[in-house]
Structure formats: C-alpha cells, structure tokens
Amino acid sequence: MNKIITSLTLIFLTSLTVFGQEKRISKKNVSMKVQNFIQTNYPNAKRLRFYEEKDRGQTFIECEFKLDKAEYSLKFLADSLVETEISIEFSDIPTNEQQIIKANLDSLFTKYKVLECQEVNPKTNSLYEINIKTKSGNYFELFYDKSGNLVKKTEIFVKPVPSQF
Amino acid sequence: MKKTSLIIGLLLVCNIAFSQDLTFYGFLPAFNQTGRISKKFNYNLFVSTTIDAFDEKINGVEYPATDLQFYLQPSIIYVYSPNLNFAGSYTYQRNNPFNGNFVNEHRLWQQVIFSLPISSGRLTNRFRFEERFIENRVTGEYPLSTRARYQVGFNIPLQGRTLDKHEFYFDTYNEFYFSLTGAKNATYSENWTYAGCGYDLGKMGRLELGYLFQVVVRNAQQDLRFLNLAQVMWITNFNFTKKKKE
Numbered sequence: 001m002n003k004i005i006t007s008l009t010l011i012f013l014t015s016l017t018v019f020g021q022e023k024r025i026s027k028k029n030v031s032m033k034v035q036n037f038i039q040t041n042y043p044n045a046k047r048l049r050f051y052e053e054k055d056r057g058q059t060f061i062e063c064e065f066k067l068d069k070a071e072y073s074l075k076f077l078a079d080s081l082v083e084t085e086i087s088i089e090f091s092d093i094p095t096n097e098q099q100i101i102k103a104n105l106d107s108l109f110t111k112y113k114v115l116e117c118q119e120v121n122p123k124t125n126s127l128y129e130i131n132i133k134t135k136s137g138n139y140f141e142l143f144y145d146k147s148g149n150l151v152k153k154t155e156i157f158v159k160p161v162p163s164q165f
Numbered sequence: 166m167k168k169t170s171l172i173i174g175l176l177l178v179c180n181i182a183f184s185q186d187l188t189f190y191g192f193l194p195a196f197n198q199t200g201r202i203s204k205k206f207n208y209n210l211f212v213s214t215t216i217d218a219f220d221e222k223i224n225g226v227e228y229p230a231t232d233l234q235f236y237l238q239p240s241i242i243y244v245y246s247p248n249l250n251f252a253g254s255y256t257y258q259r260n261n262p263f264n265g266n267f268v269n270e271h272r273l274w275q276q277v278i279f280s281l282p283i284s285s286g287r288l289t290n291r292f293r294f295e296e297r298f299i300e301n302r303v304t305g306e307y308p309l310s311t312r313a314r315y316q317v318g319f320n321i322p323l324q325g326r327t328l329d330k331h332e333f334y335f336d337t338y339n340e341f342y343f344s345l346t347g348a349k350n351a352t353y354s355e356n357w358t359y360a361g362c363g364y365d366l367g368k369m370g371r372l373e374l375g376y377l378f379q380v381v382v383r384n385a386q387q388d389l390r391f392l393n394l395a396q397v398m399w400i401t402n403f404n405f406t407k408k409k410k411e
Binding site (some may be wrong): 021023024051053133137138155157158159160161162163164165 | 195196197198199201204205207209211213236238240242244245246252254276278280285289291324325326329332337340357398402
C-alpha cells in the first residue's frame with residue numbers, strides 16, 4: 001500500500017517539469033540583454049525575481065522588483081519589453097487626472113474604496129488600473145487612459161473557498 | 166521515587182497490553198463542485214466515499230475490506246470578501262452503507278473561513294460548528310450531539326505566483342475535532358491530517374491526489390482507529406450562468 005502511494009506521488013511530482021506553464025527562474029537563466037536593460041533603467045532595483053511564463057506558444061520573461069517602495073513588474077518577449085506595471089498610490093496620479101477619475105468613480109459608485117492602483121506602460125500607451133471595492137461588497141477593475149477617461153470596467157467575481165468534508 | 170516509576174511503568178505496560186488500536190488502509194474518492202448563484206452566494210456539492218481496501222486480522226478479529234462511509238454535503242457559501250467566507254449545510258452521512266449494521270446521520274453545520282495570503286500561497290482557518298443527529302439503531306431515534314472543528318490549512322501554487330491552467334499546486338491541512346455535547350468517546354475525539362498535490366485541468370477543474378491520515382477515538386477506553394487513505398478528488402467550478410462583463 002505504501003509503495004503504491006509513494007509511486008503515485010513520485011509520478012505526480014515528476015510530471016511537474018513536463019506540464020509547467022509558469023516557473024520561477026534564476027538570474028543566470030535570463031538573457032544578458034534583459035539583465036542589461038534592468039541594470040541600465042532601474043539600477044537601484046531591489047528583490048529581483050524572474051519568472052518564465054508560457055502563453056499561447058510564446059515564452060515571456062517576467063521580472064518583478066521593488067524600487068522606491070513601489071512594486072514593478074516588467075514583461076519581456078524575445079528580449080523586448082512588452083509590458084510595464086508599477087504599483088502606485090491613487091494620490092500619485094497627477095491632480096487633474098486624479099480629479100477626473102474620482103469624478104467618474106463617484107458617478108459609478110455611491111461609496112467605494114480604492115484597493116490597488118497600478119500604472120501600466122507609463123512610457124508608451126499609458127493606462128491607470130484601479131481596483132475598488134464598493135459599499136455593497138462588490139469588486140471592480142477599471143482602466144483609465146492618461147487623460148483620466150474610462151477605457152474599461154470589469155466586475156471581479158471573488159471565488160469562494162470550497163468546503164471539503 | 167522508585168515506587169512511582171514502577172507504577173507508571175506497570176500502567177504503561179498494561180496500556181500497551183490491552184490497547185485495542187486499529188490501523189486500516191484505503192481509498193477516498195471525492196467530487197467537489199462549486200458554482201455561482203449570485204455575486205455573493207455560491208453553492209458547493211461535496212460527495213465522497215471512504216473505502217477500507219484491505220482485509221485485516223487484528224488480535225484475532227477479522228475486519229473485511231468494506232465501504233466505511235458515504236458522505237453527501239451540499240452547502241451554501243456567502244463570500245463576504247476574498248479573505249472571509251461563511252457557509253451552512255445539511256449533510257447526510259451513512260456509515261457502513263452496504264452492510265446490515267449501517268448508521269445514518271443527518272447533520273447541520275455553520276462555518277466561517279478566514280484566509281490570509283502568505284507569499285504566493287494562502288493560509289486558511291476554518292471554524293465549523295455541527296449539530297449532529299446520529300441514528301441509534303436500537304431505539305430508532307436520532308439524538309442531538311454537537312461538535313466543533315478547527316482546520317488550519319495552506320495551499321500554494323508550485324509553478325509561479327498564481328495557479329494557472331495546467332499547473333500544479335500543493336495543499337495541506339490539519340483538522341481538530343472536539344465533541345461538545347451528546348454521546349461521545351472523548352472531547353478531542355478526532356484529528357485529520359492531509360497533504361496532497363493537485364493539477365489544474367483548465368475547464369475541467371482540478372485533480373488532487375493526497376494522503377489523508379484520520380485518527381479517531383473509537384471507544385470509551387480511548388482506543389484509537391488509524392485510517393491511512395489515498396485521497397483522489399476532482400474539484401470543479403462549473404458555472405451554468407454567463408459571466409457578466411461590462
């Protein structure tokens with residue numbers, strides 16, 4: 001019986017390497033081009049972590065780090081940067097745009113709380129991603145362009161913890 | 166001092182000599198479906214059966230391989246937040262379901278799950294209060310007994326920060342059972358320990374394989390029953406309503 005359990009567990013764990021879609025990788029497995037890009041643009045980056053992610057036949061390299069208390073996430077495809085996400089405070093958004101976004105949120109929801117705020121691709125097609133929780137306990141993800149115009153609004157359904165036994 | 170040691174020694178020897186602990190090995194196939202009723206309410210259906218897979222002969226007594234338990238648990242879950250869930254259920258349990266000595270149990274329970282993200286994993290604390298109505302085969306009555314359970318668990322994706330399609334994860338928990346009122350063999354009457362690995366099948370849900378170790382105080386003499394189970398669970402999250410996107 002013990003042998004059966006051990007064998008099944010081993011088969012299961014061995015197959016981890018076969019089906020992996022996303023895995024953490026060490027710095028040495030990241031190309032010099034990507035490493036140099038980070039070193040040049042973010043020389044003071046701390047707590048660097050690298051991930052390899054496979055999506056629809058393409059292999060992305062994702063790099064996460066901390067810089068000046070903000071969390072950065074950079075995504076590379078074939079050594080080229082394709083997406084940048086920076087966690088910011090809502091108050092970090094320029095005052096004019098902040099007021100436009102706030103007015104829009106006020107018009108959509110009677111009472112809400114900003115849970116998370118991110119700046120997406122700040123140097124190219126810049127967007128603000130804002131996650132909020134409403135008074136009635138519903139969750140939304142909203143995207144605004146650089147001028148504060150609403151681009152997309154998605155309701156997030158929180159998954160429950162299934163009950164076993 | 167010598168006298169005390171001798172008495173303790175004798176007591177231990179007697180305990181070992183008369184101890185009637187039983188150990189069994191088996192399988193536990195289970196199915197777990199969760200679906201959305203509304204934004205805040207979900208339903209869950211959990212079905213399992215516990216199979217003692219091998220004939221055993223312990224202290225001259227034969228214990229043939231048998232189905233030990235059938236378990237049917239529909240429940241309603243209220244999702245207050247990602248970290249706080251409430252649930253309630255009517256559960257039906259039938260011990261020795263295919264034998265003449267079967268025992269039915271009807272159970273109501275209420276629970277709260279408080280979870281916390283830790284690193285890329287999640288620590289869960291589950292508190293459950295049960296009102297049990299266990300059949301007395303002699304009188305035909307269903308006297309009420311109550312039980313409290315506390316489960317502490319941890320699950321973590323094994324590949325990356327989130328569990329994506331076709332990725333593995335690790336799941337473990339320990340659950341303490343405390344019999345409060347009604348017929349009971351001990352207050353701390355049961356303990357379950359589980360560790361397993363799961364695989365995300367995508368649309369078809371998740372498949373989890375693990376080892377479940379159940380310890381039950383089986384009589385008033387505090388004899389124990391150890392159950393070593395290979396648990397295979399299919400976990401689905403089918404929603405029969407369209408996702409609302411704006």
